[in-house]
Amino acid sequence: MAGAGSVRKEGKTMWNQIGQALHDSMARVMTQIARLLPGILAFIVALVILMVLGWLFAALLRWVLTAMKFDERIGRATGSIAELSPQHTPTMIMTRLLFWCFVVLGVLVGLSAFGASSAEPGVPEYIFAYVPHLISAAVLLFVGNVLARFLSRSVLIGAVNLNLTYARLLALGVKWLVLVLTVAMVLDHLNIGGVIVDLAFGILFGGIVLALALAVGLGSRDLVSRSLERETAKPAEAPAEQQKVRHF
Amino acid sequence: MAGIEFPAELQKRMEETAPVDLLVGVTGAVDVEALRVKVGRLRGLALDGEGSHPSRIAVAYAGVDSDDPVTVTEEGVLLARYPMPAAAGEMNLWRDVSNVQRNVLALAAGWQARACMVVYSDLAALEPETVRTFAEPVLKGGIDLLMPIYPAGKYDALINKSLLAPMSRALYGRRVRWPLTADFCAGAKMLEKLADGSRVKSEAGLLWPANLVAMQGGQINQAGLNVRHAPPGEGLDLNAVVRELVGSLFEEAEANAALWQRTRASQPATRYGDPYPLVEQEEPVDTRPMVESFVIASQNLEEVWRLVLPPATVLELKRMARLAPEQFRLADAVWARIVYDFALAHRMRRVSRTHVLGALTPLYLGWVAGYVQEVSGATAQEAERRVDQLAKVFEEQKPYLVSRWRWPERAV
Numbered sequence: 001m002a003g004a005g006s007v008r009k010e011g012k013t014m015w016n017q018i019g020q021a022l023h024d025s026m027a028r029v030m031t032q033i034a035r036l037l038p039g040i041l042a043f044i045v046a047l048v049i050l051m052v053l054g055w056l057f058a059a060l061l062r063w064v065l066t067a068m069k070f071d072e073r074i075g076r077a078t079g080s081i082a083e084l085s086p087q088h089t090p091t092m093i094m095t096r097l098l099f100w101c102f103v104v105l106g107v108l109v110g111l112s113a114f115g116a117s118s119a120e121p122g123v124p125e126y127i128f129a130y131v132p133h134l135i136s137a138a139v140l141l142f143v144g145n146v147l148a149r150f151l152s153r154s155v156l157i158g159a160v161n162l163n164l165t166y167a168r169l170l171a172l173g174v175k176w177l178v179l180v181l182t183v184a185m186v187l188d189h190l191n192i193g194g195v196i197v198d199l200a201f202g203i204l205f206g207g208i209v210l211a212l213a214l215a216v217g218l219g220s221r222d223l224v225s226r227s228l229e230r231e232t233a234k235p236a237e238a239p240a241e242q243q244k245v246r247h248f
Numbered sequence: 249m250a251g252i253e254f255p256a257e258l259q260k261r262m263e264e265t266a267p268v269d270l271l272v273g274v275t276g277a278v279d280v281e282a283l284r285v286k287v288g289r290l291r292g293l294a295l296d297g298e299g300s301h302p303s304r305i306a307v308a309y310a311g312v313d314s315d316d317p318v319t320v321t322e323e324g325v326l327l328a329r330y331p332m333p334a335a336a337g338e339m340n341l342w343r344d345v346s347n348v349q350r351n352v353l354a355l356a357a358g359w360q361a362r363a364c365m366v367v368y369s370d371l372a373a374l375e376p377e378t379v380r381t382f383a384e385p386v387l388k389g390g391i392d393l394l395m396p397i398y399p400a401g402k403y404d405a406l407i408n409k410s411l412l413a414p415m416s417r418a419l420y421g422r423r424v425r426w427p428l429t430a431d432f433c434a435g436a437k438m439l440e441k442l443a444d445g446s447r448v449k450s451e452a453g454l455l456w457p458a459n460l461v462a463m464q465g466g467q468i469n470q471a472g473l474n475v476r477h478a479p480p481g482e483g484l485d486l487n488a489v490v491r492e493l494v495g496s497l498f499e500e501a502e503a504n505a506a507l508w509q510r511t512r513a514s515q516p517a518t519r520y521g522d523p524y525p526l527v528e529q530e531e532p533v534d535t536r537p538m539v540e541s542f543v544i545a546s547q548n549l550e551e552v553w554r555l556v557l558p559p560a561t562v563l564e565l566k567r568m569a570r571l572a573p574e575q576f577r578l579a580d581a582v583w584a585r586i587v588y589d590f591a592l593a594h595r596m597r598r599v600s601r602t603h604v605l606g607a608l609t610p611l612y613l614g615w616v617a618g619y620v621q622e623v624s625g626a627t628a629q630e631a632e633r634r635v636d637q638l639a640k641v642f643e644e645q646k647p648y649l650v651s652r653w654r655w656p657e658r659a660v
Contacts, residue, residue, distance in 0.1 A: 150600065153552065157606035160545050161487045163537075167548045244533045245616065247407045248341065248489055 043110035050109060054102025058095040065091040104135060137189045144182025148175045173212045180204050252354035252443060254330060259358065261318035265326055267360035269303040270383050273352025275345055275430070276369030277332065278309050284321065286374045291323035293376055303387070307374075308355055310348065330355055341484055341492050345430065346455040353434065354443035363387050364439055368430035372475035381471050381521055382433035392466030394433040395458050396473035397425045397519065402623050402631030403533060407489065409635045410615050411587055412497060414642035418584075418649075419501060420462035421511040423639070425470065427458045428493065430477050438466055454496040458517075463507045471520040490612060491605045498594040509650050514643055532624060538617035539573040545610030552607045556593040561586060568614070577618040578611075580641035586611055587642075588649035596656055 065071075071089050111127055152175035159167030184201035187193050193200070254262075272290075274283065287307050306318075306326035318328045333347045349366050356364030363386040367373040373382075373396075385391040398405075408426060416427040434442055438461055461468055501508065546569035553562050564582055586608075593604050623631040 153599070153603050156548060157552065157603055158487075160548050161485075161541075161606060161609050163541055163544055165544055165547075167544070244403055244531055245406060245620065246404045247486055247616075248405060248493070 039114035039116075042113035042116075046110035046113050047103075047106040050102045050106030054099040054106070057102065058099040061098055062091060062095045065094060070094075104131075107131065133190055137186045140186050140189060141182060144178060144185070148178035148182065151175070151178055169212075169215060173208065176208055177205065180208065252351055254355065254358065255317070258317040258328070258330065261316065261328075262355075262359045265306070265318060265359070267304075267362070268306045268326065269362050269387060270305050270379075271352070271356040271359055271361040271364045272305065272307045272374065272379065273349075273355060273364060273366050274307070274309040274369055274371065274374070275348040275352060275366060276310055278311075278369050278371060280309070280311070282371060283307070283309055283374075284327075286371055287321055287325050287327060288323050289376050290325055290379060293379065303383075306359060306361070308352060328355070341489055342428065342454050342496075343492065346453070349455050349457075350443045353439050356434075357436075357439040357443060360436075361439070362436050363433055365433040366431060368477050370477055372477065373431040373473060378473065378475075381473075382431075385469055385471075385520060386433050386435045390435070390467070391469050392435045392438050392464075393457055393461040393468045394520075395424050395426060395468060395470045395517065396429055396431050397470050398429075399472075399474055399476065402626065402628050403620065406616050406619070407493060407612070410583070410612065410619065410638070411494060413635075414584070414639035415497060415501075415587060415591075416456065416459050417514050417639050418642040418646045419504075419508040419511065420459045421508075421514045422458055422462045422468050423514050423516050424458040424462075424468060427456055428454060429457070431473060431475075432457050434461070435466075438464065453499060454493070456497070456500055459500060459504075462511075463504060469518045469520060486613075487606055487609045490609045491602065494590075494608065495594070495601065495605050498591045501591055502595045505653060509653065533620050535576070535617040535620050536573050538613040538620075539576050541610045542576075542614035542617065543569045545607075549607050549610070552599060552603060555598050556604060556607065557586065557589050561589065565611075565614075573617075574621065576614070576621065578615045580638050581645060583611075583615050583638075584642045584645040585648055588645065588652065591649065592652050592656060595653075 070091050108128070108131065111131075115125070152171045155174045156167050156171035159170050164170070180201065184197055184205075187197045290305055290307070293303055293305065304326075306328055308328040308330050310332040311329040312331060317330075318326055321327050330351060333344075333351055335344055345368075352366050353364055363383050365379060365382050382394050382396075385394055405426075408428070412427055413425060417423050434457065441464060442455065442457055442460055458468055546565055550562065550566075553565065557565075561582065568576065568578065590604055590608050593599060594601055598604075599607070619634070623634055626634065
């Protein structure tokens, strides 16, 4: 009986210890959260204030640039930008750039405030060091997307004007090649995946090229041969037809 | 002088010899000996008197020499050399010609010429009778611009017939057959305006003399000119030609939108001299390659066309792609609206401008296929009437362009 009582007593003590341990850890977590809360709040406040400021300054800049007829003045110089991204006027690009500069500034100020009010000094430094990677990755992704769309359309229209029946296939191939290259560069920039990304990119890129080669060489053999036959037959026919129809 | 500067020596000699009655400007480098022979024939030419008093004529050509830039020939004609403007690049059809034309017009303005006749560098138009035909109405009649009508067969200059001329006529209200020409004669009032190349945004802006003079409210007439020039830019593909010529016309339309929206019906441009000769072309033309280009485009370019054209037009194009080649026709009203929609897309930059013009090329070939089939059995005169009918349809459809230009987002 005495042994049973001792076991029951030890079990009770153990439960007490577990309860105590849980209580202590809960208290520690709550304390941590309580310590982080002012930092998080400071981050949000800093971000919101700078976003509002960014919006105001962007509106002001848009007004000034519109009054200055900025788009018309630099129309010549921005011809190539407009070709790549036709729906974005120079004014729009400038105002958006200013707004996003304020957002990035807000994030940095917020992180700094977070670091100042937090007892964990390592986190903000780590994030600070990572921010430039994030920004350049975002820029890479944007440029890659625009470039993929532009090149794909250029190839499509060029191939159609050359009477190539597989124009869409070519355009799709170019688009995915550029996109895959962009994603690989972005991941590399973010230090995600390491060697796996390089390897996966090599396999995927090579796979797309091989798939295109197979599609052109085997899958679309008849289609391609018909197109090529037409192309090779053209020089003999074209001069006679060209003499009959003059465009200019 | 419209922003074009000439060497100080030339400027000085011009001031010493100014004014002249007529400056004949040759656009480009020439064989100087051949030019001297042609200039010799202008001796004693009286252009604005009763024939007794010879006009003071200067002939200018592009060239560089250390000698006196202005000399007087034995026949009493002033012969001037002006520096050739920098080439706009190898891949261009008309940009270099337009730049040189502007230089010649600026030279005439600096020389205080009462008229300036621009002639192409092959010198085909530098004949006394031609100079008289072109310069007399300007010097005597007070005409602001005299444009040529070249002899053309029914299958010639199709980009001009299908797009450049009808759209220019609809927008600027003058029935000019050739709005983009190698030879023309302008009066003193218009010289500086024509020489000014700063109106358009891009460097590729071509010189559209008739459209510019029409916007100034000037008087434009036409005269037959029986010469056939070899077009520059030999070997350029159709896409590059469309990009340069149509792109420039669309750019002009954007720059002058406030003016052409006020222009209502077109006015005829009086024709001088005998009816221009037409070249009969009897040989049949195989339209299958053109129809094939159109069909391939309709299978592949739908995503681009949908960004430019309203759904009803895209549907119509898809329907056409299913037609047998011999039944293939692009209705005039549909073609006119397509051109206007592309002009609007060019302005709005819905797609990059290079892509807009690239996507127009197969549609143009579709129009050519339909037109060739339609006029295959017709005479050149009947084909001309057919082209005139198309120009009228462009005018009828102008309210569509004006409406879309003003409210581009409104559904059609």
